[in-house]
Amino acid sequence: MANILRITRKELSSFFGSPVAYLFIGAFLAATLFVFFWVEAFFSRNIADTRPLFDWMPLLLIFLAAALTMRLWSEERRAGTLELLATLPVATWRLVLGKFLAAWALVAIALALTLPLPLTVALIGPLDWGPVVGAYLATLLLAAAYIAIGLFVSARTDNPIVALIGTTLVAALFYLIGSPALTSLAGHGGGELLRLLGSGSRFESITRGVIDLRDLYYYLSLVGAFLLLSVDTLERLRWATDPALDPPRRIAHHRWSLLTGLAVANLLAANLWLHQVEAVRADLTRGSVYSLSETTQTYLDQLQEPLLIRGYFSAETHPLLAPLVPQLRDLLREYQAAGNGRVVVELIDPHNDPEREREAGEQYGIQPVAFQTASKYQAGIVNSYFDILVKYGDSHEVLGFQELIDVKVRGETDLDVVLRNPEYDLTRAIKKVLYGWQAGGDLFAGINRPLRLRAFVSDPSVLPEPLPELRAELESLLDELAADSGGRFGWEIIDPASDPTLEQAIAERYGLQPLVLSLLDPQPFYFDLVLERGEQAQTVPLPEQLDAAGLRRSLSAAIKHFTPGVLRSVALYRPESSPSMLGMDGFGGGNSDYSLLEEVLQSSFNLIPTDLRDGQVPEQADLLLVIAPKDLDERQRFAIDQFLMQGGTVILAAAPLTVDLGGGRIRAVEQPTGLEDWLAGLGLRLGPGLVLDPQNTPFPIPVQRQLGGFLVEEIQMLPYPYFPDVRDDGLSDASGITAGLGQLTMTWAAPISIDAEANAGRQWVRLIESSAAAWTRVDSDVQPDLEAYPELGFERGDDTGRKLLGVLIEGRFESAFSDQPSPLRSDQQRDSASLDAASALTDTETPGPESPRLSSVVEHSPSSARLILFGSSSFLSDTAISLATEATQSRYLAPLTLIQNAIDWSLEDRGLLTLRGRGQYNSLLEPVGREQRILLETLNYLLALGGLALVFALHRRLHRRREQALAAILEAKVGG
Numbered sequence: 020m021a022n023i024l025r026i027t028r029k030e031l032s033s034f035f036g037s038p039v040a041y042l043f044i045g046a047f048l049a050a051t052l053f054v055f056f057w058v059e060a061f062f063s064r065n066i067a068d069t070r071p072l073f074d075w076m077p078l079l080l081i082f083l084a085a086a087l088t089m090r091l092w093s094e095e096r097r098a099g100t101l102e103l104l105a106t107l108p109v110a111t112w113r114l115v116l117g118k119f120l121a122a123w124a125l126v127a128i129a130l131a132l133t134l135p136l137p138l139t140v141a142l143i144g145p146l147d148w149g150p151v152v153g154a155y156l157a158t159l160l161l162a163a164a165y166i167a168i169g170l171f172v173s174a175r176t177d178n179p180i181v182a183l184i185g186t187t188l189v190a191a192l193f194y195l196i197g198s199p200a201l202t203s204l205a206g207h208g209g210g211e212l213l214r215l216l217g218s219g220s221r222f223e224s225i226t227r228g229v230i231d232l233r234d235l236y237y238y239l240s241l242v243g244a245f246l247l248l249s250v251d252t253l254e255r256l257r258w259a260t261d262p263a264l265d266p267p268r269r270i271a272h273h274r275w276s277l278l279t280g281l282a283v284a285n286l287l288a289a290n291l292w293l294h295q296v297e298a299v300r301a302d303l304t305r306g307s308v309y310s311l312s313e314t315t316q317t318y319l320d321q322l323q324e325p326l327l328i329r330g331y332f333s334a335e336t337h338p339l340l341a342p343l344v345p346q347l348r349d350l351l352r353e354y355q356a357a358g359n360g361r362v363v364v365e366l367i368d369p370h371n372d373p374e375r376e377r378e379a380g381e382q383y384g385i386q387p388v389a390f391q392t393a394s395k396y397q398a399g400i401v402n403s404y405f406d407i408l409v410k411y412g413d414s415h416e417v418l419g420f421q422e423l424i425d426v427k428v429r430g431e432t433d434l435d436v437v438l439r440n441p442e443y444d445l446t447r448a449i450k451k452v453l454y455g456w457q458a459g460g461d462l463f464a465g466i467n468r469p470l471r472l473r474a475f476v477s478d479p480s481v482l483p484e485p486l487p488e489l490r491a492e493l494e495s496l497l498d499e500l501a502a503d504s505g506g507r508f509g510w511e512i513i514d515p516a517s518d519p520t521l522e523q524a525i526a527e528r529y530g531l532q533p534l535v536l537s538l539l540d541p542q543p544f545y546f547d548l549v550l551e552r553g554e555q556a557q558t559v560p561l562p563e564q565l566d567a568a569g570l571r572r573s574l575s576a577a578i579k580h581f582t583p584g585v586l587r588s589v590a591l592y593r594p595e596s597s598p599s600m601l602g603m604d605g606f607g608g609g610n611s612d613y614s615l616l617e618e619v620l621q622s623s624f625n626l627i628p629t630d631l632r633d634g635q636v637p638e639q640a641d642l643l644l645v646i647a648p649k650d651l652d653e654r655q656r657f658a659i660d661q662f663l664m665q666g667g668t669v670i671l672a673a674a675p676l677t678v679d680l681g682g683g684r685i686r687a688v689e690q691p692t693g694l695e696d697w698l699a700g701l702g703l704r705l706g707p708g709l710v711l712d713p714q715n716t717p718f719p720i721p722v723q724r725q726l727g728g729f730l731v732e733e734i735q736m737l738p739y740p741y742f743p744d745v746r747d748d749g750l751s752d753a754s755g756i757t758a759g760l761g762q763l764t765m766t767w768a769a770p771i772s773i774d775a776e777a778n779a780g781r782q783w784v785r786l787i788e789s790s791a792a793a794w795t796r797v798d799s800d801v802q803p804d805l806e807a808y809p810e811l812g813f814e815r816g817d818d819t820g821r822k823l824l825g826v827l828i829e830g831r832f833e834s835a836f837s838d839q840p841s842p843l844r845s846d847q848q849r850d851s852a853s854l855d856a857a858s859a860l861t862d863t864e865t866p867g868p869e870s871p872r873l874s875s876v877v878e879h880s881p882s883s884a885r886l887i888l889f890g891s892s893s894f895l896s897d898t899a900i901s902l903a904t905e906a907t908q909s910r911y912l913a914p915l916t917l918i919q920n921a922i923d924w925s926l927e928d929r930g931l932l933t934l935r936g937r938g939q940y941n942s943l944l945e946p947v948g949r950e951q952r953i954l955l956e957t958l959n960y961l962l963a964l965g966g967l968a969l970v971f972a973l974h975r976r977l978h979r980r981r982e983q984a985l986a987a988i989l990e991a992k993v994g995g
Contacts, residue, residue, distance in 0.1 A: 022109055022113050023116050023117045026113065026114060026117025026118065026121070028121075029121075030117060030118050034121065035974040035978075039090075040974075041967065041970075041971065043083065043086065043087055044128065044970065045967060047079075047083055047130075048133065048967065050075075051072060051075075051079070052136075052963060054074075054079075055072050056956050058071075062952050066144075067141075067143070067144025067145055068147070070226070072136055073157070073226050076161065077161060077194050077218060078194065080158070080190075081165060081191055082187060083126075084126070084168075084169050084190065085165070085183050087166070088122055088172075088173050088186060089169065089173055089180070089186065091118050091122065091170060091173050092170065092174040092182075092249075093173045093176050093178060093181070093182045094179060096176075096177035096256075111253050111254055112250045114253070115246055115250050115253065118170060119163075119166060119170055119246060122170075123159075123166055126159070126162040127159060130158055132962075132967065133963075135963070136959060137151050139959060145747060147228070147304055149302075150227060150304060153227065153228040153230060154225070154226040156225060156230070157221075158222075160239075161238065163238060164218060164238050164245075165190045167243075167249070168186055168189050168190050169186040169190075170246065171245045171249045172185040172186045172189060173186070174249045174253055174256075193216075193217065194217065195217070196213050197214045197215070202214055214345060218238075218241070221234045228303040229300055231299070231300040232293065232296065233293045233296065236289065236290065237290055240289060243286050244286045244287055247282055247283055251279040254275065255276070310353075311353050311442065312446075314446065315445075315446045316357055318446060318450055319354070319357055319361065319362065321453060322358065322361040322362070322411070322453070324361075324411070324412060325361055326358065326409070326410070326411045326453075327363050327365070327408070327409070328351055328354060328363070328364050328365070328407065328409055328445070329364075329366075329367065330344075330351060330364075330366045331367060331369050331385055331405070331408065332344050332347075332366060332368060332404060332405060333368055333387070333401075333402075333403040333404045333405070334370070336401065336403035336405060337390040337401065339436040340436065343423075343438055348366060350445070351407075352364065369387070370404075379404075385406045385408065385417055387404050388402070388403060388419075389401070390403055405423070406420065407423070407445070407448075409452055411449070414452040414453075416448040418445070422439075422444055423438060423444060425437055426910065439910070450623075462500075462503070462582075463504045466507045466508075466578075466582055469506070469508065470508050470509070470550060470578065471508075471509045471511075471551050471552075472497060472508070472550050472551075472559075472574075473511055473513065473548075474510065474512040474547075474548050475531060475545045475546075476493070476545055476546050477514055477516055477545045477546065478514055482546065483542075486565070489566075489567075490546075492566075492567040492570065494512065496571055497510040500578075515533075526878070528556075528881070529877070529881070530664055530880065531547045531549075531875070531877065531878075532875060532878060533545055534546065535840075547875065548577075550577045550578070550581070555883060556666065557667075557881075558665040558666065559574060559577045560573060560638055560661075561573065572638060573638045576588075576640075579639075587642070587922075587926050588637075588641050589620060589624045589642050589643075589644055589922060590629045590637050590640035590642070590643045591646070592629055592630065592631055592643070592644070592645045592655075593616075593647060594647045594649055613646060613895060614897055615900055615915065619912075619915045620922075623922075625639075627639070627640055630655075631651070631658040631659065633658075634654035634655070634658050634842060635658050636662040640667075642667065642670065643659065643668070644670045645659065645671045646895060647673065647893075648693060649692065649693070650691055650693050651692065651693030651694060653842045654843065655693070656693060656835070657843070659694070660836055661836075663880055664832065664877040664879060664884070665877055665880070666880055667884065668884070668887070668925035668926070669885070670889075670922070671886070671888050671889070672889040673694065673705060673888075673892055674706075674767065674891050674893070675689065675691065675692065675695070675706045675707075675769055676688065676689055676708075676767065676769065677893075678767050678801065678893065684802050685801045686799050686800060686802070687798070687799050687800075688799070698888075700833070701778075702773060702778045703774070703826075703828075705769045705771060705888075707769075708795040708798070709741055709767055709768065709796060709801070710789055710793055710795055710822045710824065710890070711794055711795070711816070712743035712744070712789045712822075713740060713790070713792050713793075714743065714744050714790040715738055715743055716739070716742040716744045717738055718736070718738075718742055718902060719736055719902065736905075740813055741767050741801055742764055742903075743765045743790070744763075744764055745764070745765060746761075748790075749788040749789060750763065751785055751786050753784055754786060754827060755923075756786055756917065756920045756921045757825075757920070760913060760917060760920070761913070762913055763787065763894075764894065764899075764911075764914075765789075765824050765825075765889075765890070765891045765894050766891055766893045766902075766903075767801070767891060768824045768889075768890045768891035769890040769891070770795055770823060770824070771822075771824065771825070771890045778828060781832075782828070782829045782830055784827040785826055786887070787825030787889070788821045788823055789824060791819075791821050792819060793819070793820070793821065793822045794815060795818055824889065824890045824891065825887070825888065825889045825890065826888050827885065827886075828885070828886045828887075828888075829882075829884070830884070831882050831884070832884055833878070833879050834876060834877060838878075840876075895915070895918065899914075900912070
């Protein structure tokens with residue numbers, strides 16, 4: 020080992036003793052910095068990663084490694100010093116290894132000088148260091164392979180130029196074998212084999228942050244094979260100079276060459292054997308993005324029959340989609356392995372199987388997509404499949420290419436297509452088909468703790484018609500449910516009127532009060548149902564139609580609320596679709612709706628649209644989501660209030676102002692929600708005004724400028740303070756709703772005020788907050804004035820500080836309708852009085868009496884009730900999402916992810932929360948101005964130059980010390 024290190028030091032000294040090392044390091048740094056900041060436009064990508072630093076590394080290292088190694092052996096041969104080396108008492112393999120380590124160390128030094136780049140990224144964004152470590156490791160391994168190739172080619176010739184060209188050709192061949200240019204021509208099977216042989220594809224696998232034994236061995240096998248070939252080449256040259264080569268030695272030399280060939284063949288062939296080993300790997304990414312999570316394993320463990328996952332992939336497809344197929348195939352194999360025999364994975368090409376193609380179209384609605392392809396030589400259309408079917412029992416879900424991929428715009432004609440978040444998409448589909456299948460089976464299949472229904476119902480003699488008959492039907496239904504539950508459901512009927520202590524207890528615990536049918540019939544009575552499991556309790560609303568079928572539906576819905584493994588139902592209130600709801604003419608087609616939100620919710624939940632006008636939330640709803648309420652009436656407020664009082668969760672996205680962009684001006688118009696007094700009763704307030712934040716997302720602003728004497732109006736992406744850009748420091752990590760979200764744009768958001776005294780008995784979490792430099796402004800004109808305020812377009816306010824934009828409150832709430840008659844019963848009495856008056860005036864027969872509509876007022880909620888309030892409604896609209904996507908140049912889905920997180924967290928179904936934030940493009944850069952960009956770029960160039968100067972200074976210092984040591988030795992010998 021000492022000889023090897025001595026040779027390594029000698030070669031390094033020769034590198035630094037000439038301009039070679041400095042030219043190499045300088046060229047390497049200049050090329051990487053130019054690619055990072057200019058070719059890949061790092062700041063325009065707006066993504067906190069270091070991919071631009073390494074994307075071009077496989078190509079760049081080809082030329083740099085060739086230039087570095089071309090003289091290592093060829094110059095020795097041309098200068099005649101190779102014969103001298105052959106006579107030294109040092110083995111040839113030590114000489115080869117010493118030169119290899121010297122060249123590799125020089126690459127490592129050059130690579131170390133690029134460390135300021137990831138440090139810069141980490142300063143302005145949440146950098147995941149796992150892929151960074153993997154990328155540096157991959158670069159070192161790739162450089163080692165190229166250097167080994169260069170040493171072999173250099174040993175074969177005495178001409179450095181020939182060695183340079185030869186090394187470049189051989190290394191480029193290894194890179195091109197796995198490139199999309201060739202793999203796209205070979206179909207799935209052939210393309211996969213080529214990717215296994217290509218150095219670039221292996222490089223991309225490690226740079227993801229996944230250290231796979233197969234990838235490591237691939238590079239080590241190349242290094243070992245070409246170093247052995249180098250040793251063999253040099254040994255042959257030594258034998259050729261031996262004039263007295265007798266037959267026994269000639270046979271030994273042939274045996275040596277044969278053993279070298281066998282060793283090289285075995286080194287390379289072992290890659291085929293290791294290809295079957297899939298479990299030996301380490302996922303360095305934050306959150307183990309490329310490994311199946313515990314959440315996925317939990318859903319797979321619930322499988323009771325085989326789950327089919329079938330991938331429909333065409334061999335002839337778009338060149339940007341072809342590299343994604345092997346990634347999906349590997350992921351599907353992990354699902355199959357984790358399923359322990361309960362997951363069946365199939366990969367087919369429908370074009371080669373007409374029967375499966377017909378089945379895919381007829382049964383599952385899977386059709387080929389026409390992709391437009393274009394190259395330097397031709398353009399065309401290819402009909403291709405890129406779909407995944409997930410089937411369980413008679414439930415199935417289909418994931419199309421639009422749900423699986425993410426497109427990042429890197430330039431006007433340059434697109435980066437990657438898998439968006441395949442594990443989340445697959446696991447979400449598995450969850451939906453699993454829960455959908457379970458929902459159609461045994462109602463008590465998922466109940467692991469006994470449920471008990473307490474029915475607080477008065478004696479039949481006290482109940483008005485038709486409640487005595489309904490009570491009898493209730494007893495029959497409860498007996499039936501108890502018999503079907505297998506001991507997991509019990510019930511009791513209690514008359515609170517017989518026990519004044521019980522009346523007081525249920526009033527305090529559940530907020531239940533006796534009902535009174537009307538002023539003409541003041542006899543109080545009870546007819547309330549409460550379903551309990553341990554300390555959890557939920558009031559069961561009575562059906563609108565007082566019949567046995569409605570009662571069965573209400574009880575079944577309540578039981579499912581306590582049942583894991585059942586597809587949850589979300590009641591959604593949103594404004595009616597209208598053209599240009601935000602006045603967004605010219606932006607997004609002039610129609611601002613919530614179709615994207617509905618589409619996302621339908622993919623994971625049973626979505627129930629409701630307008631709440633009947634005064635009740637749909638009985639099967641597990642959660643109520645209210646978006647952009649507008650002038651809600653008393654019945655709608657009552658529906659929201661009572662759903663909360665029954666222990667449900669209400670998510671409310673509202674603002675007291677709406678924005679009109681018509682007429683070329685941006686104006687804020689007052690828009691009452693109808694919930695102002697209701698929120699005030701809960702200790703909450705929206706407004707006044709809207710929040711402005713210097714940390715914001717750009718917005719397309721109409722700007723007027725003089726051009727040739729004419730006033731021209733154009734659209735420019737300019738900073739817009741009314742779009743607060745909330746980052747990690749403004750997103751609470753105390754709740755799974757916002758933890759891991761990374762970034763969120765709150766458009767035209769109102770500040771939320773919390774009355775601490777009114778909420779003293781409740782818990783609250785400040786989910787979303789602006790930056791500390793934000794302020795509020797009460798003005799209808801929200802058009803920026805860049806002439807008067809060139810920095811932000813608005814005057815800074817005096818109330819600077821963090822503004823609350825989203826809050827979660829949990830605890831016991833008091834109803835706004837306490838000590839009041841139910842609005843539903845009052846309306847019914849008014850309608851009845853109107854009919855009586857009309858009958859008296861017209862002397863006509865009145866319609867027959869309808870069944871009374873029972874509607875009690877639950878005066879307070881249990882402690883499990885939750886209210887989530889967001890100070891903006893527009894941030895969930897299609898138009899706002901489209902504008903943010905355009906501004907960030909990435910697929911912007913943060914608001915939709917936020918709502919999904921809130922629903923999953925509220926329904927205690929938090930499995931997908933850990934998966935939803937594992938996408939490729941969740942980590943965005945902090946807002947960086949033009950001056951800061953120039954400063955950061957300049958700083959990195961200066962650091963690179965400083966690093967190069969430091970290396971030069973260290974070498975000169977070591978060189979002087981070596982000269983001083985040699986002089987001292989010579990002086991000592993002379994003196995002796």
